Amino acid sequence: MLQNTKFYSNNQEKLLPITKQESTSLCALCRGTKFLCGKSRCPVIVKYHSRDKVKSLIDTVRIGGSSPPSVFIGRIGYPKVSIGPMIPPIMGDTSIIDTPELWLNKSIDDIVDFRSMLIRGKHTVDVYNVESSNKIVEYTRELALAKNSVFTDAIFSKKPRGSIAFYDDAQPHGPSAPIRKFDISNPKYEQHIEKAFYDTDLKSKDAIFNLYNDGVRISKIQRAFSVGAFGVKKLRRFVPTRWSITAVDSNIGENLMKNTKTYPWINEFRVYYHNQFDNRWAVLMTPSEWQYELIEAWYPNTTWNPYGSSISIFNSYEFYKGRTTYAEIGGCYYAARLAVNEVLNKERRQAGAVILREAHPGYIMPIGVWNVRESVRKALKEPYRKFDTLNQALVFVSEKMDIPLQRWIRNSAILKNQLYQKRLEDF
Numbered sequence: 001m002l003q004n005t006k007f008y009s010n011n012q013e014k015l016l017p018i019t020k021q022e023s024t025s026l027c028a029l030c031r032g033t034k035f036l037c038g039k040s041r042c043p044v045i046v047k048y049h050s051r052d053k054v055k056s057l058i059d060t061v062r063i064g065g066s067s068p069p070s071v072f073i074g075r076i077g078y079p080k081v082s083i084g085p086m087i088p089p090i091m092g093d094t095s096i097i098d099t100p101e102l103w104l105n106k107s108i109d110d111i112v113d114f115r116s117m118l119i120r121g122k123h124t125v126d127v128y129n130v131e132s133s134n135k136i137v138e139y140t141r142e143l144a145l146a147k148n149s150v151f152t153d154a155i156f157s158k159k160p161r162g163s164i165a166f167y168d169d170a171q172p173h174g175p176s177a178p179i180r181k182f183d184i185s186n187p188k189y190e191q192h193i194e195k196a197f198y199d200t201d202l203k204s205k206d207a208i209f210n211l212y213n214d215g216v217r218i219s220k221i222q223r224a225f226s227v228g229a230f231g232v233k234k235l236r237r238f239v240p241t242r243w244s245i246t247a248v249d250s251n252i253g254e255n256l257m258k259n260t261k262t263y264p265w266i267n268e269f270r271v272y273y274h275n276q277f278d279n280r281w282a283v284l285m286t287p288s289e290w291q292y293e294l295i296e297a298w299y300p301n302t303t304w305n306p307y308g309s310s311i312s313i314f315n316s317y318e319f320y321k322g323r324t325t326y327a328e329i330g331g332c333y334y335a336a337r338l339a340v341n342e343v344l345n346k347e348r349r350q351a352g353a354v355i356l357r358e359a360h361p362g363y364i365m366p367i368g369v370w371n372v373r374e375s376v377r378k379a380l381k382e383p384y385r386k387f388d389t390l391n392q393a394l395v396f397v398s399e400k401m402d403i404p405l406q407r408w409i410r411n412s413a414i415l416k417n418q419l420y421q422k423r424l425e426d427f
Contacts, residue, residue, distance in 0.1 A: 058089055058175060061156045063119055065089045066149040068098035069187070071140050072120050072173060073226045075240035079128065083140050083227070083238060084121035084179050087152045088114075094149050100171060100219055100370035104378055108277060111367055115171060119160045121179030127238040130228035139184050144227040145197060146187035154182035171368040190224075192216050197229045204231035208248055209255045218338075219370070222248045245369055246331035249338050256341035261290050261320070263350040268386040269393040270351075273400050274379035277371065278362025281379045282397050283340070286352040286390060286418060292340065293317035293414040294333050296357045297403055303359070303366045311403065313411045335373035343380045354414050358401055390418055 070086035088094055096102055097114045123136040130141070143150055160175035189197075192214045196207040207230035211221050226244035228236040239247065265287045272283040295315040298305035305312040316327035327333035340353045355376060387393040394415075398405040409415045 058117075058119055058160050061159055061177075062154070063087055063089050063156070063160070064151070064153040066091050066094045067143055067152040067184075068094045068096075068118075069143040069146040069148075069150045069223075070098040070118060071144045071223060071227060071241075073238050073241045073244070074122070075242060077124075078240065080124055080126055081238060081240060082122040082124055084123050084136065085140055085143050085152055085154065085182060085184075086118040086120050086173055087154055087182075088117040089119070090117065091151070092149070098171070098219065098223075099217065100368060101217055101374060103370070104276060104374050108364065108367065112365075116174045118173045119154075120173050120176035121154050121156065121182060122176055123179050125238065127228075130236050130238060136179060136182065139182060141227045141229065142184060142187050142189075144223045145189045145193050145229060147190040148188060150187045151185040152182060153184075155180045171370065190216065190220060193220065193224050193229065197224070200233035202230070202232075204235075205251050207231065208251045212252050218248060218252070218373070242331075246334055249331065249369070249373065250334040253334055253338035253341055256338065256345050257290065257322075260341050260344045260350050263344065263348050265289070266347075266349045266351045268388065269390055270384040270386055271393050271396050271400075272379045272382055272384045274375060274382060276375045276378065277367070278360040279371070279375060280356075280358040280360070280401055281375055282356040282400055283376065283379050284354045284356070284393055284397060285384075286354075286393075288352040288418070289320045290350055291317070291319045291352040291414050291417075292337055293354045293412060294327075294329055294336050294357070295355065295408065295412055296329060296332070296359065298359045299361055301361045302363055313403075313407070315411055315413065317413045319414075319417075331369040332372040335369050336376045339373055339376035339380060342377070352414060352418070354412060356397065356401060356408060358403060 065088045067085055067087050072082075072084065072086055074082040076082070086098075088097060097118060103111055121136075123134075123140075125132065125134075125137055129137070132138070139152075143152070156177040157180050158177050160177040162175045192211050193216060196202060196211060199207070202210075204225065208221055208225065212218065222241075222244050224230065225248055226239045226241050228238050230236070266285060267287060269287065270283075270285040272281075272285075274281045293315060294317070295313065296304075297311050297313045298308075299311055300306075300308045304314075314329055316323075316329040316333045336355050340355070344351060357372075385393075385396055387396065394405055394409075397408070401408070409419065
């Protein structure tokens with residue numbers, strides 16, 4: 001039954017009234033042809049076609065293939081969690097399947113296709129039992145440390161089942177099943193990760209930043225961190241994949257930020273812009289002491305605003321002294337902060353940064369927090385526009401984004417501070 005439903009909160013703007021009905025009824029009426037949900041493409045159809053391509057290959061209790069390498073550590077039931085390999089039923093160099101740093105030139109369909117073939121094996125362990133002699137635990141860790149694709153042969157207790165799972169804070173994966181046993185070919189470890197693994201006196205936070213400075217990809221560091229490969233030996237533990245992604249982003253960002261705060265300010269206002277997966281990104285940098293804010297605007301029929309009748313706007317921020325609580329926006333906040341500090345460290349400069357994100361309905365499904373980190377990195381590699389005043393920079397931002405400028409300002413702590421807070425130099 002059709003009904004007009006409106007949702008409002010303190011951080012929601014009434015911009016786009018729409019008509020909606022219960023999502024299950026919408027799907028039954030639409031069947032991927034009428035786009036009644038408001039999305040530009042049907043995520044159900046995209047996932048169906050992707051799953052159909054590998055359905056015959058995984059209709060068995062034994063699967064062999066080249067793991068990218070890839071592992072997954074669950075969080076349900078913590079401190080007893082499910083760990084195990086992720087295996088595609090194909091051979092060869094499959095590294096692209098678990099290297100999100102290389103995905104920006106792919107379409108959402110491409111990402112769904114190659115992630116849907118990753119079959120997840122599940123074996124329950126206590127997070128503190130990283131030194132277990134169990135072969136499933138041992139081989140899962142070896143996969144996480146591997147440099148290149150590793151042949152993996154697994155026997156499950158039943159045929160893998162379940163639809164492809166999508167998250168906004170972890171890369172998606174395909175069906176899963178309890179794993180009875182699996183074997184792997186002899187993996188070659190990534191040399192820098194191997195060194196950190198055998199250094200049982202090195203703190204995990206130092207291992208992470210050392211590996212980053214050695215040029216190891218963040219996704220590889222996150223994978224190794226999730227299997228308890230770093231830290232003082234008695235403190236090592238499995239870390240759920242979702243948590244490990246944010247922990248590594250946060251750790252690296254904090255270390256870079258310490259340097260950022262020591263550098264001289266930039267000399268102008270800057271605006272960077274990038275559009276990817278129907279996400280519009282505008283990065284405003286100001287000549288000031290370090291301060292940072294991420295503001296996300298989710299249009300109706302997008303991941304975090306699926307049934308709303310208005311655009312939902314959320315923000316998290318910090319001033320020079322930083323935050324003492326976890327960001328309301330979650331892992332995306334730390335991923336974007338890392339990207340900003342990378343650029344400022346490279347230039348040996350300090351600045352304030354406000355990142356504006358518009359997630360439009362073309363962003364039909366979440367594909368992981370990597371999208372934020374890599375999209376902001378990409379934006380910051382583009383030539384920026386420079387301005388003499390904040391007002392000039394904001395006018396340019398308003399030309400790039402759909403949401404009116406005043407609504408961005410109303411939902412921003414840092415922009416309001418920059419525009420309305422009197423400073424000593426104003427007198």
